[in-house]
Amino acid sequence: MAGKPKLSRRRFLQASAATLAVPTILPSGVLAQPGRPGANDRIGIGYIGLGGMGNNHLRPDAVALCEVDANRLAEAAKRVEGNPFLCKDYRYLLDRQDVDAVMIATPDHWHGMQTVHACQAGKDVYVEKPTCRTIQEGQAMVNAAKRYRRIVQVGAQGRSHLNAHAACEFIRNGQLGRISRVEVWHENNWTGGWGEDTAPPPELDWDLWLGPARYVPYNPLRCHFNFRWFMDFGGGFIRDRGNHVLSIVMWCMNQDHTGPISVEATGAPAREGIFDVPVTMEVKWEFKNPDWTLTWSQPGARYNNIYWGAKYYGDRDTLIVSGGDGGCDTEPKAKEYRPPADGVHVPRMPGSQNDAGARHRQNWLECIRTRARPVMSIDIGYRVVTLAIIANISYLLGRSLNWDPVAQRFSGDEEANRFLAQPYRAPWHL
CATH class of the missing domain: 3.30.360.10 (Dihydrodipicolinate Reductase; domain 2)
Structure with a gap:
């Protein structure tokens, strides 16, 4: 993997400054985007973070994988069909045209930045809970979803x-x-x-x-x-x-x-x-x-x-x-x-009673196609x-x-x- 990703740090920083200035309330529905996946089109998903929840979300048709631990990346790649794109820097993944959406399951301190950058790159996002580390990050995430008209689901599958x-x-x-x-x-x-501070293992980019x-x-x-x-x-x-x-x-x-x-x-x-x-x-x-x-x-x-x-x-x-x-x-x-009949009814997603996680992911995928509001949208998260x-x-x-x-x-x-x-x-x- 040679060279620098086209979606550079400078481009991210310039876009981030603009994102912080937009209103902070996501509307009840978001407008359809030109070129969004149709009802029968495959949604190309990239996975950022392949630890516990990242591995839980991973599906065989993934098109791209990103993980800073080389051992985790290699193990995840074995579960994917074909030859997915592999990287340790998520910006390379976001720069790919075959990635329509990303699932972010990195540690919490990465959620805000990676979600904002994914929205700026035109990707829909499923980001694990908790949504963010700070109020500033949360506001920036809500702003980015609105500004770039992205579907952003938070992974609180309850x-x-x-x-x-x-x-x-x-x-x-x-x-x-x-x-x-x-x-x-x-x-x-x-x-x-206590543990001991030491050199990181060779497979980990600390x-x-x-x-x-x-x-x-x-x-x-x-x-x-x-x-x-x-x-x-x-x-x-x-x-x-x-x-x-x-x-x-x-x-x-x-x-x-x-x-x-x-x-x-x-x-x-x-x-x-x-x-x-x-x-x-x-x-x-x-x-x-x-x-x-x-x-x-x-x-x-x-x-x-x-x-x-x-x-x-x-x-x-x-x-x-x-x-x-x-x-x-x-x-x-x-x-x-x-x-x-005239009472309060909440949407009932189809699927097994015992697999709320699968229903939560499916709700996100359906909303990517329809541009409807997901059940745990970023502003709620x-x-x-x-x-x-x-x-x-x-x-x-x-x-x-x-x-x-x-x-x-x-x-x-x-x-x-x-x-x-x-x-x-x-x-x-x-």
Whole structure:
């Protein structure tokens, strides 16, 4: 692979500056694009990131693969028919005309930049949750999807689970009455270890793995799956697993296009080891119009022996919705409920009850053809991860914060607002 990709850094940076200036609200539907794949046309998909979720998404008809770990790239290539294009720098993949859309399953600190660049390159995008690392990144992603008229689906597959649909219809049709609070819990808390800083293995391009994140030495406890437990790359359980269950909560509460007015988070880091995210965490968000409270408890007490989920408290009844990803479940009363003809109905994607991930991907592919709005569009994914982002900021500052969900900034708190963006390591820039 010789030479420099045509979609150069300079071209990306120039386009990124323009992207940040456009409005931040994605319309309910996006216009059809000339030359989009027809009903019977093959959609050429490129895969960026081939770890756990990337491998889960990978299909034999992939046209291009990108991964900074040469061993992972080689293993993924064995699962693909024909001779897919292989690279470790995603910009080469985005420059290809046979790539219509990309599935991004890189560590969180790459999501914003790669999604924006894919939109600029004219590709539709499926980006894994959590949507982004900062508020600035999330806004840029929403802006890019709107400016370049791209279909961008966030990989919070609970939105495609039939049990989540049932819970949403049960709640949105008033079966619980007026809901005053929702309690979210997660039992796990990873305490980490020390590991040793060392030279990266020869198959891994550590500099490219870091990308826009600040430089830190290679450590096996920082890399691959463990990126979740570092603020530079992830953001802990509340951003990782929490994103699934919080997505369902915001959907059930009809809050997809707004957010809380305040947040207060407390917690504690691991007593030893190199992980720097909180291993215990309590969060409270307050919402207005309607007034209700959302809480996160980690590790939280189990309900009915369920180790993560949410409990909704109404003035008529309560409901438990466990999980929020492909293993979402709820109580029989919600699963058996059928809304009236003039009630609230949520779209039911076809497919197996036990494979929400496949339905979620299929919804994205169908929307690429029709240019309809996907079930977990980028603007919704951004609003969901905002809950975790501002909770982590409250935790780091050690105080409660007032949030303006319209301006998408903290109210009268410039110290907190400085956390809404993070500097990128040169030469990367958004």
